Amino acid sequence: xxxxxxxxxxxxxxxxxxxxxxxxxxxxxxxxxxxxxxxxxxxxxxxxxxxxxxxxxxxxxxxxxxxxxxxxxxxxxxxxxxxxxxxxxxxxxxxxxxxxxxxxxxxxxxxxxxxxxxxxxxxxxxxxxxxxxxxxxxxxxxxxxxxxxxxxxxxxxxxxxxxxxxxxxxxxxxxxxxxxxxxxxxxxxxxxxxxxxxxxxxxxxxxxxxxxxxxxxxxxxxxxxxxxxxxxxxxxxxxxxxxxxxx
Amino acid sequence: xxxxxxxxxxxxxxxxxxxxxxxxxxxxxxxxxxxxxxxxxxxxxxxxxxxxxxxxxxxxxxxxxxxxxxxxxxxxxxxxxxxxxxxxxxxxxxxxxxxxxxxxxxxxxxxxxxxxxxxxxxxxxxxxxxxxxxxxxxxxxxxxxxxxxxxxxxxxxxxxxxxxxxxxxxxxxxxxxxxxxxxxxxxxxxxxxxxxxxxxxxxxxxxxxxxxxxxxxxxxxxxxxxxxxxxxxxxxxxxxxxxxxxxxxxxxxxxxxxxxxxxxxxx
Amino acid sequence: xxxxxxxxxxxxxxxxxxxxxxxxxxxxxxxxxxxxxxxxxxxxxxxxxxxxxxxxxxxxxxxxxxxxxxxxxxxxxxxxxxxxxxxxxxxxxxxxxxxxxxxxxxxxxxxxxxxxxxxxxxxxxxxxxxxxxxxxxxxxxxxxxxxxxxxxxxxxxxxxxxxxxxxxxxxxxxxxxxxxxxxxxxxxxxxxxxxxxxxxxxxxxxxxxxxxxxxxxxxxxxxxxxxxxxxxxxxxxxxxxxxxxxxxxxx
Numbered sequence: 001x002x003x004x005x006x007x008x009x010x011x012x013x014x015x016x017x018x019x020x021x022x023x024x025x026x027x028x029x030x031x032x033x034x035x036x037x038x039x040x041x042x043x044x045x046x047x048x049x050x051x052x053x054x055x056x057x058x059x060x061x062x063x064x065x066x067x068x069x070x071x072x073x074x075x076x077x078x079x080x081x082x083x084x085x086x087x088x089x090x091x092x093x094x095x096x097x098x099x100x101x102x103x104x105x106x107x108x109x110x111x112x113x114x115x116x117x118x119x120x121x122x123x124x125x126x127x128x129x130x131x132x133x134x135x136x137x138x139x140x141x142x143x144x145x146x147x148x149x150x151x152x153x154x155x156x157x158x159x160x161x162x163x164x165x166x167x168x169x170x171x172x173x174x175x176x177x178x179x180x181x182x183x184x185x186x187x188x189x190x191x192x193x194x195x196x197x198x199x200x201x202x203x204x205x206x207x208x209x210x211x212x213x214x215x216x217x218x219x220x221x222x223x224x225x226x227x228x229x230x231x232x233x234x235x236x237x238x239x240x241x242x243x244x245x246x247x
Numbered sequence: 248x249x250x251x252x253x254x255x256x257x258x259x260x261x262x263x264x265x266x267x268x269x270x271x272x273x274x275x276x277x278x279x280x281x282x283x284x285x286x287x288x289x290x291x292x293x294x295x296x297x298x299x300x301x302x303x304x305x306x307x308x309x310x311x312x313x314x315x316x317x318x319x320x321x322x323x324x325x326x327x328x329x330x331x332x333x334x335x336x337x338x339x340x341x342x343x344x345x346x347x348x349x350x351x352x353x354x355x356x357x358x359x360x361x362x363x364x365x366x367x368x369x370x371x372x373x374x375x376x377x378x379x380x381x382x383x384x385x386x387x388x389x390x391x392x393x394x395x396x397x398x399x400x401x402x403x404x405x406x407x408x409x410x411x412x413x414x415x416x417x418x419x420x421x422x423x424x425x426x427x428x429x430x431x432x433x434x435x436x437x438x439x440x441x442x443x444x445x446x447x448x449x450x451x452x453x454x455x456x457x458x459x460x461x462x463x464x465x466x467x468x469x470x471x472x473x474x475x476x477x478x479x480x481x482x483x484x485x486x487x488x489x490x491x492x493x494x495x496x497x498x499x500x501x502x503x504x505x506x507x508x509x510x511x512x513x514x
Numbered sequence: 515x516x517x518x519x520x521x522x523x524x525x526x527x528x529x530x531x532x533x534x535x536x537x538x539x540x541x542x543x544x545x546x547x548x549x550x551x552x553x554x555x556x557x558x559x560x561x562x563x564x565x566x567x568x569x570x571x572x573x574x575x576x577x578x579x580x581x582x583x584x585x586x587x588x589x590x591x592x593x594x595x596x597x598x599x600x601x602x603x604x605x606x607x608x609x610x611x612x613x614x615x616x617x618x619x620x621x622x623x624x625x626x627x628x629x630x631x632x633x634x635x636x637x638x639x640x641x642x643x644x645x646x647x648x649x650x651x652x653x654x655x656x657x658x659x660x661x662x663x664x665x666x667x668x669x670x671x672x673x674x675x676x677x678x679x680x681x682x683x684x685x686x687x688x689x690x691x692x693x694x695x696x697x698x699x700x701x702x703x704x705x706x707x708x709x710x711x712x713x714x715x716x717x718x719x720x721x722x723x724x725x726x727x728x729x730x731x732x733x734x735x736x737x738x739x740x741x742x743x744x745x746x747x748x749x750x751x752x753x754x755x756x757x758x759x760x761x762x763x764x765x
């Protein structure tokens with residue numbers, strides 16, 4: 001029995017180090033993805049048909065294709081542009097590094113999903129309040145800042161929480177596709193590697209699953225606190241309830 | 248001009264490419280079979296979730312929620328490996344002499360269960376079924392609860408038995424409420440079929456890599472540089488097309504299922 | 515438990531082809547020219563394939579090839595998904611801990627360096643460069659041991675993925691088998707070059723088998739010895755590697 005406990009502790013230590021990469025990928029891509037998503041959402045609702053169609057097409061393309069292939073495709077595309085673009089600019093060392101490109105592709109992916117969530121929330125903003133603000137003499141940007149955006153973020157928060165968890169899960173695919181520098185390993189590739197050494201699938205994948213679960217629960221908890229804060233003025237607001245599928 | 252055209256035609260129809268085109272069948276089979284399993288597990292999971300027996304209800308709730316915390320790719324890799332080992336362990340009980348070597352797998356050669364592409368494909372489909380079955384169970388469980396109580400009570404008042412209420416009214420009405428969610432599950436599932444190469448299947452993704460990577464060997468065909476992104480782009484367009492067609496199909500099914508139901512059109 | 519055993523038995527009966535003592539499966543990568551690759555017709559080809567077909571003919575074994583990813587090729591052999599590895603795999607002490615090897619069917623050769631024609635990298639003195647290898651190869655292990663400090667090491671799933679990064683300038687140099695490098699340089703239209711600097715890593719190339727399969731190993735070794743003695747193996751090496759100076763096995 002002590003042998004098992006020891007084996008679990010060894011796995012916890014090894015996979016704990018690997019989790020740092022998944023956390024890094026998620027932390028580096030989430031803020032960027034959120035910022036871009038707001039822009040794409042605004043573009044999608046722009047009066048300019050070209051901009052609206054481009055943003056709509058972007059959302060459809062990234063939501064309609066597997067992240068796994070997006071990683072392969074964008075890495076080989078970035079590589080194809082290396083000699084003609086990145087090298088002359090002197091940024092090739094940065095662009096093709098998995099620690100930069102991984103979060104970038106994750107951000108491009110989550111931008112599309114988040115923009116769709118925000119777009120849905122935008123359409124659900126009560127029209128009456130916007131009209132009232134207009135009648136009040138508020139300008140476009142003031143209306144957005146003070147009336148529309150607070151509604152959007154409140155409406156979108158539960159779905160966005162799910163998106164963040166899904167994004168964290170998607171980080172497991174980065175090292176299955178990009179070249180590995182100096183033997184870096186994330187949670188999933190490390191668990192796979194451990195399995196290939198001793199074929200103990202239950203042990204290694206359970207510990208890896210426990211790490212994913214722990215981080216997911218932490219995300220739900222923190223985002224739940226934020227949601228309570230967002231809804232603090234609404235007496236009797238329902239607690240955060242999650243939908244299971246990605247938006 | 249015709250020369251380059253002829254070159255591309257012959258290049259894109261050589262044996263390597265024909266192999267690649269043929270490998271699309273794995274993706275299609277995994278999607279259809281995985282979808283069927285997902286529906287099966289989904290109905291089972293929803294039945295557990297809505298069960299009145301607390302242990303079954305708990306089981307259903309755990310099943311539905313596990314996919315929330317653990318990535319699909321982990322299930323996808325783990326389930327086939329663990330299932331293979333379980334089968335081999337069971338065979339080993341009778342086939343192997345006691346005290347087989349430690350740290351080796353399978354415990355003895357007689358207990359080996361060979362996994363080829365067909366076996367992996369089946370196991371991959373079951374994995375997809377387990378993961379997306381949990382999503383589906385959530386959708387179906389929600390849809391069952393969305394059917395207006397009044398309709399069920401009306402059916403009972405007509406003298407229908409519990410089973411008749413369930414099969415003739417409850418489940419039939421449920422589909423309309425479930426379709427948007429099911430459509431979502433299906434779209435997630437088809438995207439997950441891109442992971443087949445992680446299970447030793449030479450699928451369209453691995454095929455694209457092998458075809459597109461630079462070739463500097465005379466005997467391996469046309470010598471070319473890195474063409475991978477072109478192949479991957481083709482795969483992206485393939486998936487986007489499948490997504491588009493799936494959405495159209497689900498819209499048509501929804502229209503058909505909700506005919507004569509003015510309530511449901513707002514769902 | 516009884517029920518479970520019954521279900522498992524049915525599953526095995528359904529999905530495994532009947533155990534035929536005369537049939538073996540051979541795992542190969544199919545992405546390492548000229549050792550093993552898929553040719554334009556869509557068939558596996560290369561020295562590994564030809565040698566194994568020759569040995570199967572001589573032993574009367576019925577052989578089928580299984581294409582598999584390189585980085586899991588040893589675990590999948592041990593897991594029983596094929597019976598023999600023939601994938602240009604060098605015989606090393608580390609691998610011998612996990613599997614058995616036949617005698618070599620290609621003699622030890624040096625590993626070389628491959629660079630872009632315009633590159634100024636000095637393979638004899640590597641510092642501050644990005645070195646690419648294929649994951650799990652002897653060159654990967656060698657680079658980790660000898661070049662890790664002061665350089666950046668990148669590992670790739672397949673040899674040709676590393677080649678793509680070299681062509682695109684994302685890595686400065688590839689460390690690989692000389693036979694692979696010679697083939698690539700010769701067909702690169704002057705885009706690539708190699709150098710006289712080589713390192714001796716690993717033994718010859720042999721076929722890998724599970725530790726338990728001693729009978730099959732003896733059978734293959736016997737056939738291999740005969741094929742070496744009568745010049746068949748030398749002829750196959752000459753066919754696939756025009757630049758390697760033989761004969762190696764016939765005096």
